[in-house]
Amino acid sequence: MTVHVVLREEELAVGEARLVAVGERELVVYRLQDGFYALNNYCPHQGAPMLAGRVGGTNAPSDVYCYRYDRDGEIVRCPWHGWEFDIKSGRSLFSERVRVRSYPVVVEDGKVGIRI
Amino acid sequence: MAANAAYPIIDADIHNEQEDRALLPYLPEPWRSRVAGSGIGYAMSGYWSPVGVMRKDALPPNGARAGSVPELIVEQLIEPFQVEAAVLTGVVYNISTTHDPDYAAAICSAYNDYVAHEWLGKHPSFKAAIAVSTLDPELAAREIDRLAGHPGFVEVIISSAARFPLGQRYYHPIYAACERAGLPLAVHPGAEGGGLSTAPTAAGYPSRYLEWHTNLSQMFMAHLVSFVCEGVFVKFPGLKLVLVEGGVAWLAPLLWRLDKNYKALRSTVPWLTRLPSEYVRDHCYLTTQPIEEPDNPQHLADLFNMMDAENMLLYSSDYPHWDFDAPDKILRKLKPEARRKVFYDNARQLYRLG
Numbered sequence A: 001m002t003v004h005v006v007l008r009e010e011e012l013a014v015g016e017a018r019l020v021a022v023g024e025r026e027l028v029v030y031r032l033q034d035g036f037y038a039l040n041n042y043c044p045h046q047g048a049p050m051l052a053g054r055v056g057g058t059n060a061p062s063d064v065y066c067y068r069y070d071r072d073g074e075i076v077r078c079p080w081h082g083w084e085f086d087i088k089s090g091r092s093l094f095s096e097r098v099r100v101r102s103y104p105v106v107v108e109d110g111k112v113g114i115r116i
Numbered sequence B: 001m002a003a004n005a006a007y008p009i010i011d012a013d014i015h016n017e018q019e020d021r022a023l024l025p026y027l028p029e030p031w032r033s034r035v036a037g038s039g040i041g042y043a044m045s046g047y048w049s050p051v052g053v054m055r056k057d058a059l060p061p062n063g064a065r066a067g068s069v070p071e072l073i074v075e076q077l078i079e080p081f082q083v084e085a086a087v088l089t090g091v092v093y094n095i096s097t098t099h100d101p102d103y104a105a106a107i108c109s110a111y112n113d114y115v116a117h118e119w120l121g122k123h124p125s126f127k128a129a130i131a132v133s134t135l136d137p138e139l140a141a142r143e144i145d146r147l148a149g150h151p152g153f154v155e156v157i158i159s160s161a162a163r164f165p166l167g168q169r170y171y172h173p174i175y176a177a178c179e180r181a182g183l184p185l186a187v188h189p190g191a192e193g194g195g196l197s198t199a200p201t202a203a204g205y206p207s208r209y210l211e212w213h214t215n216l217s218q219m220f221m222a223h224l225v226s227f228v229c230e231g232v233f234v235k236f237p238g239l240k241l242v243l244v245e246g247g248v249a250w251l252a253p254l255l256w257r258l259d260k261n262y263k264a265l266r267s268t269v270p271w272l273t274r275l276p277s278e279y280v281r282d283h284c285y286l287t288t289q290p291i292e293e294p295d296n297p298q299h300l301a302d303l304f305n306m307m308d309a310e311n312m313l314l315y316s317s318d319y320p321h322w323d324f325d326a327p328d329k330i331l332r333k334l335k336p337e338a339r340r341k342v343f344y345d346n347a348r349q350l351y352r353l354g
């Protein structure tokens, strides 16, 4: 496991995302309220570029005809077929088994690195 | 795409778009002032989706509509997937759910001229569908006659959102014109439930886009049964029908049911001298997108074995819409020969390309 530094902390504001390359891999680094996260720039469904997906919240599971908007800024929706993924874990919101590959991010001395 | 290096692809459904005002130079008065003042004014279904209709990465940087910049279509679809021919289907067939037959016919004519002048020459892969409105089948037939023989137009397209089942005799002038012109007829969904069309499902109006979109297949089942039972393929033996974007997995069980009923009720449709499924096999094609995706892909392959799928399917991407299917990601269970037919040979023969 090596940490690859991809950007400096101040280069990305909360709510922003950036495409970075680590070797052959294209990753998207997201800065949420509580820190940095990295996902593969490749949707597990048909391979859409995750960077083009909108980030927002979602309606959490609720009673019938109730809506509970939650997790604002933590969910990315694939730009093609609209599958929703949790940016923090890469997991899709409809199945434990479906996920975008996610990578641990380490921030040290203002440098954002990805552990691969 | 690596898996396909041996042959290119034909894409039977690409939605080119334009700003409403792009049609103004092709529109005569009194329609030109109407569109200049208030836009075309489609009567769409009204159902809302959080995903939106467009692929987010297909929105041109200049703020134009997705699908309106030919160069971007070439860059995102035609070149990366080696698309040899792309049928530009537009979105103007949706005009059939508005109310004025003369206006709808004028919009279609203007659009067809616009495509002929401003799209067909833009890339060698571009072919187009002639859009006609079902609000006046005689006017639609005249439009088909007007453009018949133009080498860039490879089919006629109408909306599946209609006032009544598409096989009925009211529509027959359109089918006669398609047969005269030697052009297949494509039927495309989108405006179901809008304007003067029927409710979008057999049960009425559902509450959400999720239900609306899922049930589009119902519309296609009803239209297909109508086409067969009304004797359209008997009256117009040269007619080919392309069911675009209506799903495919429902076909085999529907035809089992129809054939079974025919055995008892044949005398009500005495013009059908063969099993209904045989007319469908001889006259109909279905485009693949949005392909059904069971958890176990073998289940779809099994369904395909229950119908003549490899000879009836045409690959379609639906670019730039949200439910786009990438050619290298779908139908991977098909055998190589079947894949080649679906992605290339069937469309090449149907549209007489190359």
Ligand code: FES
Binding pocket: A043, A044, A045, A046, A047, A048, A078, A079, A080, A081, A082, A083
């Ligand atoms: S490619 Fe991401 S949801 Fe289909």
